[in-house]
Amino acid sequence: MSATAGLSPLRVGLAGLGTVGQSVASLLVGDAADGIARRAGRRIELTRVASRTPKPGVDIGGAPFSTDLGSLVGNDVDVVVELIGGDTTARDLVASALGAGQGVVTANKALLAASGDELFALAQRQGAPLGFEASVAGGIPIINVLRAGLAANDIGWIAGIVNGTCNYILTQMAVAGQGFADALADAQRLGYAEADPTFDVEGIDAAQKLAILAALAFDTGIDIDGVHAEGIRSVDSEDIAYADELGFTIRHLGLARVAGGGLEARVHPALVPNDVLLAKVDDVMNAVMVHGSAVGGTLHVGPGAGGMATASAVVADLIEVARGTLPIPKPASRRLPALGIRAVRCPWYLKIPAVDQPGVFAHVAEVLGEHGISIEGVIQRPQDIHPGEAPWVPIVILTDEVAQDVIDDAVKAIEGVEGVTAGVTHFRVVHPDALDMQGDA
């Protein structure tokens, strides 16, 4: 006899039958169900399914289907799984379910970024579990790692590759020498990027995920407006090659820590030293590094998207609900103010297009000196002749740690130097403490 006999099943109402919804359904009604029941201690039963568009071909194991999402609220459903996306209809559904005392499991980062604090408070008032492991970094159980595995630690830094589309594009640009547009087209062809890639390549998706991680790690409200977000359109393959020559790989990172009494949270392309593991996380993989006061650095790598990887996280939350171990979210005990990006200090990579004539570099160096900026590395290759243009030579400079407002002023001044031919490209270099694998003690 099964060890789960006699315990009543956990009754799941599934909202949404897109890629992730279909994968969740297949785990709950397919061959995996027995193993899931054994590990959960009881069966997890797909009781109802709702989707605004009928998907008659999808196996939902005979569960009643409705196009009315409201059919999942109340009724014979213990937990509503919200996989419809967006932040309006989804918000209403989740709030209604929590209001009816049902548990909720969601993969919806946009919803949490917009309404997470409010929904956490509602879940707490209702004593209802609210799981969101699937909302960040798909298959990597990073929410659980922060909530339980590293709970003994004050978190120092979070540094992560949390957008697989950006990581795929940057990897392709580095490995195949492709330009951004070609790499993006490849990503779209392979289904790694949407037809409208704005959400991913502009850093909005990564910013939402970072806001959720930072709230958990630093006990603060979810503040999407406080996350500084830059995408990867400004990176070209020449930058990737220069960075490599300087010993760095360009990755699209989310970085967060508490600094200066506020929350520093930023998403942008960053130079990562070639010899750290984070630089070696390629293609669509995600990776999150967490630095804790006791443990030191830990790194968690896995698929950040995909139907089954995300479904793995959704069902993990359901298993914890079935066991009674999924925590009821605790609203943060504080709301740290956002530390503005202008206060962030880091080393910088500058690429300065200049005509190939004497004195330009000296002039640039003088401007940097006037701004109190030290030069840590330089590449200048006179052979970079671009056909059809006047001979010019990019001056690539690695600076010491400089605040954003200082670098902005310096860049403006450099763009006024005679012989500098166009805009200066500038990217941040990751703070070494964010990558430190050693603990404090």
Added chain:
Amino acid sequence: MSATAGLSPLRVGLAGLGTVGQSVASLLVGDAADGIARRAGRRIELTRVASRTPKPGVDIGGAPFSTDLGSLVGNDVDVVVELIGGDTTARDLVASALGAGQGVVTANKALLAASGDELFALAQRQGAPLGFEASVAGGIPIINVLRAGLAANDIGWIAGIVNGTCNYILTQMAVAGQGFADALADAQRLGYAEADPTFDVEGIDAAQKLAILAALAFDTGIDIDGVHAEGIRSVDSEDIAYADELGFTIRHLGLARVAGGGLEARVHPALVPNDVLLAKVDDVMNAVMVHGSAVGGTLHVGPGAGGMATASAVVADLIEVARGTLPIPKPASRRLPALGIRAVRCPWYLKIPAVDQPGVFAHVAEVLGEHGISIEGVIQRPQDIHPGEAPWVPIVILTDEVAQDVIDDAVKAIEGVEGVTAGVTHFRVVHPDALDMQGDA
């Protein structure tokens, strides 16, 4: 007012004041205590401390101290933290505490490897939580990842670097070109290896950890006798250089999966492709790769030892006990038989010392052919002259997948070939499926 006011504290009795015990005490009575209480939802209070040797200099926050471990059983203690090590006195203490209905948190892999199943059953009968996050891979919350984060998955493979001493020695041999003895001496000087390093370098420590991970991942009993364990004494820096030339890094790996109706569990040096993340986990870091049916591959990296890293895991378990979310262990529902090492198939690295004369390689290739073994790669460098010896030339061969008994027979036959001058070194190459980061769907 604190959110934890009003809830009674969790009362902890600490057994053992070695490095980890001291670190646990410092987390519970030091500055970290407030953050821990907030995350746990109540205070975690060091109520009693016992150690066979008094350690008067250690700050235990005024808790009563005894040299009698039995003073922690019953009394005013909710959870006993067992950090005394060994598998006899520790077993008695843990069994007494569980018998008295107390929870237990332990970092003791030797205890679990020897008596884990029995203690799990006792904990279940008593309805008492038993936490052991700290017993495997120190600061990496891998037990929690298996138990909760990846609970939706049938686990395909586990592949891990779970002994930091071995990884440090192999890294030093590769990076500094040191021999085993020098790298070991360095590790001892730095406190990464014991004066008697047997336990680590012979693979016993790694085998205990793998037995625990495999039991959790594959729902089977803890079977330390079923784990095939080899250490790293047989690796020399020449092998590391040849492996690198073939595109591989030598790592001391624990590998486990269900195969042929049994549990395949083995710990040994293995060639890992240079371009996978596991090959880039250096020095004392630990890393565990878990391949799940839904999620695909996930990799978890962090410090495997050290007082504070291990204490981080101990206190994480205490926080889950305080929250009421630490699962009561479920004894495995099956006991898979051990798949003997002779049934394991994998590609092999062979280093065959031979005199530099015509026909030896042809003869070796003939022997391999007779055993049905294909050659996937060869290195033969006539310039490897060893001073004071007859000129000889190691023949390095990478084979296709071959079962252990076939390679053993082939090696015996090769050692009888005229011109082969000494024993053949042979190491396994890791199975590519164990490193696959992609999911099944």
